[in-house]
Amino acid sequence: MLEIQNLHVRLEAEDKPILKGVDLNVAAGTVHAIMGPNGSGKSTLSYVLAGRDGYEVTDGTATLDGADLLAMEPEERAAAGLFLAFQYPVEIPGVGNMTFLRTAVNAQRKARGQEEMSAGEFLKVVRDRAGKLRIDADMLKRAVNVGFSGGEKKRNEILQMAMLEPKMCILDETDSGLDVDAMRLVSDGVNALRDAGRAFLVITHYQRLLDHIRPDVVHIMADGRIVKSGGPDLALEVERNGYADILAEAL
Amino acid sequence: MTVLDGGLQPEMRAGVDRETIETVQAMAGKYKYGWETDIEMDFAPKGLNEDIVRLISDKNGEPAWMLEWRLAAYRRWLRMEEPRWAMLKYPEIDYQDQFYHAKPKSMAGKPKSLDEVDPKLLATYARLGIPLKEQMVLAGVEGAGEPRRVAVDAVFDSVSVGTTFKAELAKAGVIFCAISEAVRDHPELVRKYLGSVVPQTDNFFATLNSAVFTDGSFVFIPAGVRCPMELSTYFRINAENTGQFERTLIIAEKGSYVSYLEGCTAPKRDTHQLHAAVVEIVILDDAEVKYSTVQNWYPGDEMGRGGIYNFVTKRADCRGARSKVMWTQVETGSAITWKYPSCILRGDDSQGEFYSIAIANNAQQADTGTKMVHLGKNTKSRIVSKGISAGRAQNTYRGLVSMHPKATNSRNYTQCDSLLIGQGCGAHTVPYIEVRNNSSRVEHEATTSKVDDEQLFYCRSRGMDEEEAVALVVNGFVKDVLQTLPMEFAMEAQALVAISLEGSVG
Numbered sequence: 001m002l003e004i005q006n007l008h009v010r011l012e013a014e015d016k017p018i019l020k021g022v023d024l025n026v027a028a029g030t031v032h033a034i035m036g037p038n039g040s041g042k043s044t045l046s047y048v049l050a051g052r053d054g055y056e057v058t059d060g061t062a063t064l065d066g067a068d069l070l071a072m073e074p075e076e077r078a079a080a081g082l083f084l085a086f087q088y089p090v091e092i093p094g095v096g097n098m099t100f101l102r103t104a105v106n107a108q109r110k111a112r113g114q115e116e117m118s119a120g121e122f123l124k125v126v127r128d129r130a131g132k133l134r135i136d137a138d139m140l141k142r143a144v145n146v147g148f149s150g151g152e153k154k155r156n157e158i159l160q161m162a163m164l165e166p167k168m169c170i171l172d173e174t175d176s177g178l179d180v181d182a183m184r185l186v187s188d189g190v191n192a193l194r195d196a197g198r199a200f201l202v203i204t205h206y207q208r209l210l211d212h213i214r215p216d217v218v219h220i221m222a223d224g225r226i227v228k229s230g231g232p233d234l235a236l237e238v239e240r241n242g243y244a245d246i247l248a249e250a251l
Numbered sequence: 252m253t254v255l256d257g258g259l260q261p262e263m264r265a266g267v268d269r270e271t272i273e274t275v276q277a278m279a280g281k282y283k284y285g286w287e288t289d290i291e292m293d294f295a296p297k298g299l300n301e302d303i304v305r306l307i308s309d310k311n312g313e314p315a316w317m318l319e320w321r322l323a324a325y326r327r328w329l330r331m332e333e334p335r336w337a338m339l340k341y342p343e344i345d346y347q348d349q350f351y352h353a354k355p356k357s358m359a360g361k362p363k364s365l366d367e368v369d370p371k372l373l374a375t376y377a378r379l380g381i382p383l384k385e386q387m388v389l390a391g392v393e394g395a396g397e398p399r400r401v402a403v404d405a406v407f408d409s410v411s412v413g414t415t416f417k418a419e420l421a422k423a424g425v426i427f428c429a430i431s432e433a434v435r436d437h438p439e440l441v442r443k444y445l446g447s448v449v450p451q452t453d454n455f456f457a458t459l460n461s462a463v464f465t466d467g468s469f470v471f472i473p474a475g476v477r478c479p480m481e482l483s484t485y486f487r488i489n490a491e492n493t494g495q496f497e498r499t500l501i502i503a504e505k506g507s508y509v510s511y512l513e514g515c516t517a518p519k520r521d522t523h524q525l526h527a528a529v530v531e532i533v534i535l536d537d538a539e540v541k542y543s544t545v546q547n548w549y550p551g552d553e554m555g556r557g558g559i560y561n562f563v564t565k566r567a568d569c570r571g572a573r574s575k576v577m578w579t580q581v582e583t584g585s586a587i588t589w590k591y592p593s594c595i596l597r598g599d600d601s602q603g604e605f606y607s608i609a610i611a612n613n614a615q616q617a618d619t620g621t622k623m624v625h626l627g628k629n630t631k632s633r634i635v636s637k638g639i640s641a642g643r644a645q646n647t648y649r650g651l652v653s654m655h656p657k658a659t660n661s662r663n664y665t666q667c668d669s670l671l672i673g674q675g676c677g678a679h680t681v682p683y684i685e686v687r688n689n690s691s692r693v694e695h696e697a698t699t700s701k702v703d704d705e706q707l708f709y710c711r712s713r714g715m716d717e718e719e720a721v722a723l724v725v726n727g728f729v730k731d732v733l734q735t736l737p738m739e740f741a742m743e744a745q746a747l748v749a750i751s752l753e754g755s756v757g
Binding site for chain 1: 710711716727731
């Protein structure tokens with residue numbers, strides 16, 4: 001589904017290479033995890049895939065079901081089925097959470113040539129999915145992420161994902177700042193979306209999220225490259241021994 | 252009423268979204284109302300002198316007292332200087348190079364009803380989206396209960412062409428007609444109140460208006476009457492080089508209520524057009540008036556060519572105890588906006604509110620705000636101003652809060668927020684505060700922020716395009732004010748916000 005080949009990316013402002021040849025294949029129906037020390041390029045990878053400004057791709061390709069992601073505007077990537085759950089979701093004062101969701105859902109439907117969702121249907125779906133994430137009516141009415149706790153923001157990201165039904169979901173440190181209960185809620189939300197037509201790329205520092213969202217493949221990223229890939233055991237190894245051995249071995 | 256929150260008004264929200272987006276896309280940089288109706292016009296000669304004032308008065312069939320009033324204003328105006336204190340830059344206006352009266356020729360015969368009105372005029376309003384004929388039912392707006400209705404008094408250049416719902420309003424004792432008609436049919440009311448809020452001598456533009464006003468609306472709500480429908484005037488400047496000087500007079504007697512909507516559009520012109528209106532509102536004991544404006548006169552092009560010069564004096568006199576006025580304005584148009592809808596809080600316990608959205612894009616300049624003059628005891632005022640600047644535009648909030656010695660225990664709250672889009676624009680806040688007693692309280696809060704790239708990327712990563720993302724963020728910024736508008740106006744205003752900011756990013 002997601003194919004990344006030899007991806008090189010430079011941070012424009014600092015003229016600094018961040019990604020130095022990333023290769024990654026994520027097949028439909030699978031969950032991949034990316035772990036790695038701070039500054040290894042994990043978040044950069046997620047931003048570049050989503051189309052954020054400030055990064056220059058100097059080499060390599062990234063495709064989603066064969067379509068060239070890097071040639072698309074961020075909204076086109078979204079309509080093509082890519083979703084990024086942000087590590088730090090931004091606040092949008094005055095814009096109701098429900099309004100935001102509905103605008104997003106209908107923008108994507110329009111881009112795909114589908115009918116807009118009727119108000120009644122939308123309400124029904126959003127209430128159902130919000131309920132599963134323990135997001136109450138009040139939180140749907142409040143302005144997007146304004147005054148939300150860390151946990152509420154992350155649950156809200158997962159709600160957006162559940163409403164938009166993307167095929168390629170990238171979760172950027174969704175577990176950061178979550179207590180145990182919130183982590184379970186978020187993980188349950190993610191697991192409920194797992195199916196044969198959908199893939200996940202989970203970026204995390206910690207093994208504990210992967211106890212809840214069981215990955216098929218675990219990658220270790222360091223200095224802008226994926227240096228080691230393996231099964232779920234690899235995450236346990238990191239948890240026990242840290243990155244030092246793996247990095248030493250890779251270099 | 253919640254306008255923006257899909258949770259409470261999902262159907263409405265869906266309509267707004269679709270309309271906003273489609274309109275933005277359809278327009279592709281064009282001013283939607285920039286066409287001209289091809290109707291033969293009957294002009295008075297260019298320029299201004301006593302003969303022109305007499306001609307205007309004569310064409311309106313006015314009594315002698317009205318002419319004398321105009322002439323007194325004209326003579327006064329000759330001795331006045333154009334004010335230049337506003338933060339506005341524009342070339343000198345040649346007052347002799349304007350037409351002061353233009354009316355469609357087909358009006359010469361004076362239609363008895365709408366059926367006799369030139370179909371081209373009606374077509375003009377249809378293109379503006381104003382349903383002028385009967386059955387102005389806005390389905391489903393309020394959910395349960397009676398559908399809302401709006402009576403429209405349409406002003407086409409200098410002559411009011413038709414007033415709907417007159418009969419039903421008359422039954423309630425409400426008078427809603429062209430002011431030219433009121434001068435003839437209700438001279439006692441006009442003589443009593445005209446110029447009693449905005450005197451002839453008030454300021455350069457108001458005095459000019461007093462001399463040459465051609466038409467406008469007149470509203471009288473008798474004591475104890477709640478006006479059975481919202482009243483609306485749609486102004487439109489059509490003829491080239493014609494100043495439009497409309498004059499509106501609203502009188503709310505004791506215990507009455509009315510909500511009045513004013514919308515403005517003008518076709519596209521390469522030359523600048525002058526517009527100097529006066530609105531006077533008199534509010535007696537326990538009465539309440541809501542006055543909402545959506546102003547989208549032609550703003551000029553990206554280079555600052557053309558566009559309306561809008562110099563407006565609007566003032567409400569809360570004469571009675573416990574009287575109340577609420578101004579809401581959405582100012583998206585005009586090359587120059589000079590406008591300070593004011594509240595004179597004369598009656599004890601009277602209240603004034605001012606809610607404003609002012610958007611300036613490209614080369615537009617806006618210097619707008621309000622005056623809250625507290626004269627009575629326990630008077631309250633509230634100001635919420637949202638200024639948005641984009642392109643090279645300059646947007647100034649100028650507001651006065653004045654607490655007189657006798658206005659004890661009075662309060663004001665002011666909130667001024669500015670939003671900047673891009674690098675080339677400016678926002679300015681100029682508050683004047685005078686407090687001359689010890690028991691009153693004045694609060695002022697001001698913020699300036701920028702549309703944030705992070706917010707836009709967040710929206711786009713969820714599938715919205717850039718225009719949609721900006722419109723969403725900006726509509727969030729102005730939400731507090733949009734909520735004070737009647738529903739149908741709020742929808743139009745929300746669409747206008749998106750249209751006015753088109754091309755401001757990227």
